[in-house]
Amino acid sequence: MSKAYLILADGSFFEGNSIGAEGKTIGETVFTTGMTGYVETLTDPSYFGQIVTQTFPLIGNYGVQPEDFESKKSWVRGYIVRELCDGPSNFRCQGDLDSFLKAQNIVGICGIDTRKLTKILREAGVMNGMIISGQEAEKIGIKKADDGSCQLVSEAILKEIKEYKIENAVESVQSLCKEKGGDFKGQRPLGEGVAENAEGACSEGETSPVKFSVCLFDFGAKANIERELEKRGCKVTVLPYDATAQDVIELNPDGIMLSNGPGDPAENVSIIEEIRKLCQSKIPIFGICLGHQMLALARGAKTSKLKYGHRGGNHPVKDLESGRVYITSQNHGYAVESDTIPAYAKLSFVNANDNTCEGLTYTDIPAFSVQFHPEACGGPHDTNFLFDRFIAMMQEK
Structure with missing residues (x-):
């Protein structure tokens, strides 16, 4: 392996x-902090613009399974692991992680102290x-201090790092469809490999007979949201981020899903x-993650950036x-400010670690939303029942 370097803005x-x-x-x-699900992490559009650090020390041990992809490609800007497994073993394995990263043109680094890195990000906040590696690394002029204990980089490099900004994120991750009204089926780049009843997929089993029609807004939607709806008898029409309210109303759906x-x-x-x-249409609405935040903003609440966010599969929330x-399972860097929630909404879930808003239920319209991921693949599935709550809301309507 050739040398690679990680340089933070500080x-x-x-x-x-x-x-x-x-x-x-x-x-x-x-x-x-996820112990499993690195394939889903790498293909989750919510990580657009981010260099992802896996805190679990060994990554890649079960290889890559295309049927578990949450979208057509990887959206991360870079990837950091402590130890990369180069000999994966799993009956569903279709390749190793390093080959996948190369194919996706993802620059990564391994062999660093990810515990130290995580502590820096927890104390200072995300930055x-x-x-940098290969020929690019040779150009930046890394220097060691006289005592050999640390390395120095130029102010020009630090300035370049600090100036980076995530922009046009939602527009950039049209992961499920490209045209208004586009059907998710047939547009999965992996074809039948990401079908609802794919072997080993989270939502195993046949889909139920169609009972409801749902418009799924694609803000960077994870594939398993659509799977969970279809499993419960929903015909899902995927709409792009710039679809209008009138577009939805003309389709006359039973419910609206606002994606991550x-x-x-x-x-x-x-x-x-x-x-x-x-x-104002009174059509039942269910929002997840970014969809939860934008629904809250539409109803008069405010959002703000968290110090280091919530990412991983072990975050406790209280009902x-x-x-x-x-x-x-969570993946977000922003949260709804609890003290800005309007009178016609009530806090339904809070984060048990920092008491931030994790869910809202609206009392004047048929709508609710959560900050976490009830469709989580590969888990946990503790809050999967929220899809049933959405179905009940549509049934009542």
Whole structure:
């Protein structure tokens, strides 16, 4: 393996080995605590613009399974692991992780102290970073201090890192469809390999007879949202991020699903305005992650960026009605500010670690939303029942 380097905006420096493609990449450096599901992480559009650090020390041990992809490609800007397994073993394995990263042109680094890196991000907050390897690494002029204890990089490099900004995130990850009204089926780049009853997929089994029609807004939707709806007898029509409220109303659906996606929710001004109009239609609405945040913004709440976000498959949330705590999968850097929630909404879930808003139920319209992922693949599935709640809402309507 050739050498690779990770440089953070605060000057922190890590030397390791190159994995994936060689070159240079800059992104927002974040960490995720998932022990499994790295394939889903790499193909989740919500990670657009981010360099992802896996805190679990060994990644790649079960290889790559295309039927588990959450979208057509990988959206991460870079990838960081402690140890990369180069000899995966699993009956569903169709390739190793390093080959996948190369094929997707993802620049990565392994062999660094990911615990130290995670501590930096927890204490200082997420920050921009650069992974550089190969010929690009030879150009930046890394120097060691006189005592050999640290490395120095030029101010020009640090300036380049600091200036990076995630922009046009939702528009950039049209992962499910390209045309208004486009059907998700047949547009999966892997064809039948990502079918609802694909061997080993999260939502195994046949889909139910069609009972409801649902419009799924694609803000960077994960494939398993559509699978979970179809499994419950929903005919799903996938709409692009720029579909209008009138487009939806003309389709006369039984329900509306607002998907997950990347970036700052408040930047999507035109989308939020269309959601505001849809709320007046009284069509049942279910929002997940970015969809939850933009629905809240449409109803008058505010959002703000978290210090280091919530990413991984072990985040506890408390159901304020039952008092029960669920373990959830999460991937977000922004949250709805609880003290800005309007009178016609009630807090339904809170994060058990930091008490941030994890769910809202609206009392004046048939709508609810959650910050976490009830469709999580590869788990946990504790909150999968929320899809049943959505079905019941449509049935009642």
